[in-house]
Amino acid sequence: MAKGFYKWIVEIEIHPRWVADGFDLSEERVLDMLTSRGQLDHAYPHEYEAHIVKAPDPEEIKAEQGYDSKQSSRLCEGCGELPHDCQCNDS
Numbered sequence: 001m002a003k004g005f006y007k008w009i010v011e012i013e014i015h016p017r018w019v020a021d022g023f024d025l026s027e028e029r030v031l032d033m034l035t036s037r038g039q040l041d042h043a044y045p046h047e048y049e050a051h052i053v054k055a056p057d058p059e060e061i062k063a064e065q066g067y068d069s070k071q072s073s074r075l076c077e078g079c080g081e082l083p084h085d086c087q088c089n090d091s
Contacts, residue, residue, distance in 0.1 A: 009053070017085060019056075019064045027052050 014023055030050040034040045040048055078088040 016064055019061060020066070022065060024061050024065075025052065025055065 012025065014025075027050050030052070031048075034048065034050065035043065076086040076088055079086055081087075
């Protein structure tokens with residue numbers, strides 16, 4: 001980024017349910033969110049950048065989305081929910 005630009009550092013936390021449903025933040029998605037929602041929709045590409053500085057381990061994302069063969073049977077047998085949504089053992 002050129003000298004004189006302003007920088008925001010944003011931390012985003014997403015519930016595991018959304019990750020399980022397919023959410024995975026990429027730099028392309030961040031740029032799309034900035035430019036297609038009316039905030040920077042008239043800006044030129046050289047006027048903004050977005051970089052993901054830290055992200056969850058890609059293997060954790062795959063596992064949460066059910067692509068890890070070791071976790072293929074991870075749905076609760078009692079209610080059919082993912083472990084973080086299961087209320088079978090809650091007191």
